[in-house]
Amino acid sequence: MGDERFMRQALKLAQSGLGNTSPNPLVGVVVVDPSGNVVGAGYHEKAGADHAEVVALRQAGDRARGGTLYVTLEPCVHHGRTPPCVDAIKVAGISRVVSALADPDPRVAGAGHTSLRDSGIEVSVGMEADQATHANRMYLRHRTTGLPFVTLKMAQSLNGTIASRPGERRQLSGKRASNVVRKLRFEHDAVMVGVGTILIDDPQLTVRPFKPRAVPYTRVIVDAKGRIPMRARAIKDQARFRTIVATTNQMPGAVREGLIKRSVAVLECARSENDRVDLGDLLSKLGSENILSVLCEGGPTLAGSLLAGRHLDELWWLIAPIVLNAEEAVPVVGNGAYDLALHINAVKRLGDDVLVTARVKR
Numbered sequence: 001m002g003d004e005r006f007m008r009q010a011l012k013l014a015q016s017g018l019g020n021t022s023p024n025p026l027v028g029v030v031v032v033d034p035s036g037n038v039v040g041a042g043y044h045e046k047a048g049a050d051h052a053e054v055v056a057l058r059q060a061g062d063r064a065r066g067g068t069l070y071v072t073l074e075p076c077v078h079h080g081r082t083p084p085c086v087d088a089i090k091v092a093g094i095s096r097v098v099s100a101l102a103d104p105d106p107r108v109a110g111a112g113h114t115s116l117r118d119s120g121i122e123v124s125v126g127m128e129a130d131q132a133t134h135a136n137r138m139y140l141r142h143r144t145t146g147l148p149f150v151t152l153k154m155a156q157s158l159n160g161t162i163a164s165r166p167g168e169r170r171q172l173s174g175k176r177a178s179n180v181v182r183k184l185r186f187e188h189d190a191v192m193v194g195v196g197t198i199l200i201d202d203p204q205l206t207v208r209p210f211k212p213r214a215v216p217y218t219r220v221i222v223d224a225k226g227r228i229p230m231r232a233r234a235i236k237d238q239a240r241f242r243t244i245v246a247t248t249n250q251m252p253g254a255v256r257e258g259l260i261k262r263s264v265a266v267l268e269c270a271r272s273e274n275d276r277v278d279l280g281d282l283l284s285k286l287g288s289e290n291i292l293s294v295l296c297e298g299g300p301t302l303a304g305s306l307l308a309g310r311h312l313d314e315l316w317w318l319i320a321p322i323v324l325n326a327e328e329a330v331p332v333v334g335n336g337a338y339d340l341a342l343h344i345n346a347v348k349r350l351g352d353d354v355l356v357t358a359r360v361k362r
Helices: 002-017 052-064 083-090 111-118 131-136 138-144 175-187 197-202 254-260 281-289 299-306
Strands: 028-032 038-043 068-071 096-099 120-127 149-156 161-163 190-192 219-223 243-249 266-270 291-297 314-319 342-350 353-360
Touching: 002 028, 002 038, 002 068, 002 096, 002 131, 002 243, 028 052, 052 068, 083 111, 111 120, 111 138, 120 197, 131 138, 131 161, 138 149, 149 161, 149 175, 149 299, 175 291, 175 314, 175 342, 175 353, 190 197, 190 299, 197 219, 197 299, 219 281, 243 281, 254 266, 314 342
Parallel strands: 068 096, 096 120, 149 291, 149 314, 190 219, 190 291, 219 243, 243 266
Antiparallel strands: 028 038, 028 068, 314 353, 342 353
């Protein structure tokens, strides 16, 4: 029970870095002396800052000698922007390490645990592994596949529609739901929409009130044919929010030049069979730029393509207490063949709305 309690403390500490550690993982550490007292604790604040192990061991000082270190992810063994954490653990005189997970990063991949064992330190792996995996699901997805973790957020009426007619602007969710979505944006490296959402809603796609991230927040607009207007709010304020327009060779040169003049990155991708942006190619390119996670808030066309292409890892589905059943009512998801098995994580009420969160079974 002691190990579980201390690991849960470490997991809670790790959450303090949420939204700021990318492309690094969330890591929390608790150091316990031989008498069972917590003498050090810390978390990884942001990429380039001291790792959680170093923060906690510095706080513990000599009291760490002979003690146990609880860490939510395997300590690193390689030189990056900071020295290897395994070296700090050895110098501190730690006698036992309890680790929740092995790190799949090829530069670590069990070598951290092996190095500690070779130094005579007892190592136990797997404590609270499920919770640790969930906390670092975005990092783990990227490190094991090279692709970003993809979350789809959609809002619908009770009967599965989003508007009474095509092109209509309609706010379905209430204030509490909107606040949750803004927090969700901050926790992801990028937010992605289709150009149809830009043309209809002209969203800023920002976190409001503004909350700075250690790694700049990125807006991705999927626009195969260059229909984005130069007045769109999502291509403004590049100093605080980077924008990428994902397109194909169908984009007119004048549109491309206009975007580049506004410091917007133009990312040309392969074309799908229906002349849209190949989302698999786009996600691969975003992953290669160290974007660990993407929140998709697009309309039915983008949602349908993501579902049909099996590009999703998690769904956040908001259901509003209204019925939209007009003759031209727009369905929440566009046409396509979908066959995904889901595991429901939670169902909760947000004011008058209901939020269902689910992960895709792979």
